[in-house]
Amino acid sequence: MTLLAAVIALVGSLFFALGAALQQFEAAGAPGVRGLLGLLRRPRWLAGGASILAGGGLHIVALGFGPLTVVQPMGVASLLFALPIAATLHGRRPTRAELGSAAMVAAGLVGLVLLVPESDEPAVLGPPGVLTLLGVAGVAAALLWGASRVASPAGRAALLATSSGVLYGATATLMRVLVDGGWNWWYLLALPAPALLALAMLQRAYAVGHFGVSFASLQIADPLTAVAFGALLLGEPLPTGLAPVAAAALTAAGTIALARTTPLEARP
Template sequence: MELFGAGGFLLELPEGIPLDPRQYWGIPLALVGAALLAFGAQYQSRGLNKVERIVGVSAHAGLSLRHMLSLLRRPSWVVGTVLLGLAVVFQLGSLALSPITIVQPIGVVGLIITSVLNSRISGVRLGKRVTASIALAVGSVAVFVFVAATNVRDQVVTDAKLLAILITFGVVLILARILFVLYRHRGIALIYIVGAGVLYGFVATFAKVVISRLQQGDFEWLTWTCVAALAAGGLLGMLFVQNAYSSGPPDLVVAGLTVIDPMVAVFIGILILGEAAHAPAWVSVVFVITGATAMVGVIGISRFHPQSGKSVLDHTGKMPVVTPVDPED
């Protein structure tokens, strides 16, 4: 099978991978979800920063009950939460139509939107190294998606695959809990970002397998266990994200959710779900290289971003994460 690629060159596709036109409809849904994620993260970050000013205590060491109650009264945080909820809805729609390996990485578009938004709102100019890191992350994921779109397809989700995902997630959940206990008082943004990204990668995977089992007409106790795991991963991931807002800018948070999250989901899709089972060997090489360079980009954002590690309560003369807003926000 042949397909015209960039520059008009003919690409030879493996005969074992039929192109299903339906899977491409998930791409625009994923793009809308990415935009909603970007705006939702910006509003949630603004809400948390405002609450920290009001409470007078940073959330670096974890959200307190006072923080949580105050967040529920901040319109900006509530709006951000609603937008993130809508982003999830669009993401689920894209997962219902397309393999997770194709649509999950598209969320990196949200990183571009968030970077522009946060720079405009906070008045902080991004340096060349931060811009280069963002470009590296986005470019790596773009190559990944292009290759995946023509080399992967949905597979039947068996009980053995579900068990493998659940066991792996159990180990990750324990490690995430240990990391949270060890580092919660250090306010290291990258720890929270990586933790949230990995957890949400499993959440997206569980969403995909639950949808697939529904489409297969095979919904039983093992699938319900995946639903419970999805809820647990989502809640712990949300806790990591809120703490990350306190110790880093929203574009760093979105970098974790749009680069680390899809890479985790994609590797599960490839290694366990077998979505690239019929792909040629060079595809796996491209996936590994682009995954590694995307991670280098995220680390670069964390290291070089002028707001990384800064709380709105820091008295260092640095610009806070978000400039003061109207009290009603």
């Protein structure tokens, strides 16, 4: 059953990678398209969204067959799948430097995922905590967006995607609280705001053109934000020792290398 869970999660990662690559292809340099509303009218972008939803659904199914420690690392494989798919859509082959840098990011992320201690306590957060969650995520996302306006193209893609990842991490934390603590209608109303902002910010990152670095930054920021909020607001344990530091350093080094090697992915 564990092997089945790993296979299902791996297929889910492939769907997630395909969806991200399709959405980036539409967002990067598409003539006459401005903002999220414009992309919503493009069939290929919508197909990418459907593929991402299918990937997420498969990961949920995989969790029914195997432990989180098996399923989560399989999700990291989406980065390794996404680069060749995106390169093919843009009519080229991924370089060895790209794939090597992506492998570094993936290895570091797997290490971080496996090192985070599991918590059996229910995720409970009162209204002040929810407001703190949304406020901190909003301020962090705004600061990252502001910094992106004066950054290089690759840096802009990374900062915008990180901003999106912070908002997605806040959304994931809020969803956990909603599921574990009961379906509070007030929390349910608060959920769409960070999710939609995250989606819009991610499309801005994709539109810059450096798909590899933007997708890697998203893959890093989303889970790390959820872990940080879990520790700060829910009292969940954090990993200790030198191992998580080494994994984080490997992830950072891979992202920097990817930013230096990833070419501009924009349609002529």
